[in-house]
Amino acid sequence: MVVIKNNIIYDENKKLGADIYYPNDTTSETKILIFWHGGGWFRGDKKDVKKIGINLANAGFMTFIPNYSLAPAAHFPAAHDDALHFVDWLLDSDYTDNDDIKNIVQIGASVGGTMALYVAGKYGFPTVTWSAPVEYTNWIKNHQEVKPSPQAKENFGITDPTQIRASFYKYFTLTYTGSDKSDILQKLDAQSYDFSNLNKLMMINSADELTPLSTTLDFIKFLAKQNHGVQLLVIPGHGHAMDYSQDYIDESLDFLYQTIKRQK
Known part of the structure; x- marks a missing residue:
């Protein structure tokens, strides 16, 4: 049984909240996963990915799904700033212990993956992106x-x-x-982000989809020049992010689990 807390406010000024999905056997050792929803920065909502939140909690992660500012009411870098603000709030909240920064991982779908990259560069959270636009x-x-x-x-x-x-x-x-x-x-552009603290990263993209694979490959080359390793999974077809999420959530979680084990 997954326990859900809806709309826990993390930004009082903007009235931005996050939904929290608790695993059945939550303990102080439970790992934390932040899921960033997509929607092109102009639509999308945490409630739209409830099924994913439940799946991630059933996999053993205390899962946080934040909302963020949407365009055109809020322009860049509003959503990016919200992402950093959420993480700062989370690390300072009662939901985490002092050393929990090492217990946090991320999955980001579509532009949520772009934001996950932005956060990963600063905090070093192991991260999986699904069809993240980067250029x-x-x-x-x-x-x-x-x-x-x-x-x-x-x-x-x-x-x-x-x-x-x-x-x-x-x-x-x-x-x-x-x-x-x-x-x-x-x-x-993702190449303009600060990746000095980037940790383990897995990128999943379809062979021919909204996010041009050539831009993903250019981004990986960019990271390689900074001595950052990236695991890339290219899947057949035209699916974008949530289109293939249910089929590749196991691969995503396996990558994150293995990363957590190596960090112990």
Whole structure:
């Protein structure tokens, strides 16, 4: 039986909360998992991933699923700042002990994976990303002709899946940044994040999906130059993040379990 606490407020000013999923046998030794939901920074909510929260708790993790500020009401770096604020709140809360920073891991779906990378670079939490977008500046530059829309088929009559994905990619990027200026986009690029404390990282991506695999490979090369190892799992098909989450949650948890064992 998983016990759920809904909407525990971590930011009183913004009224941002997190849902907490407790395993049946929670003890002081229970590991903590932060799950960052996706939604392109303009939609998505912690309640939408309740099933994932239950699955993670049943796997033995005390699971926290925070909400964060959404665009266009809040532009970059609002959601990124919320992520760091949540972690600071968590480490200072009654939900953690003084040494629990070593007991925290992450999974991030889609742009939630991008935020998980941002957090991992600062705190060193072992992390798994599902289809995390990592590049914006060059992508926008190379797709000037693309018209942004969350529903390109309905809005523009586009039927090609690649073009639909490109339209959506451009839409959520510009909706979050509020600008197509390169100096702002560069700050959103994952290569601009501080990875000095990066620990174990696993990235899962489909072969042909919303997140261009070429950008993921470029990002991995970037990390490799800083002597960071990354485990990459490329799965067949077009699925993005939550599309394949149930099929690859075991691989994700196995990676995190093995990482925790090695850190003991």
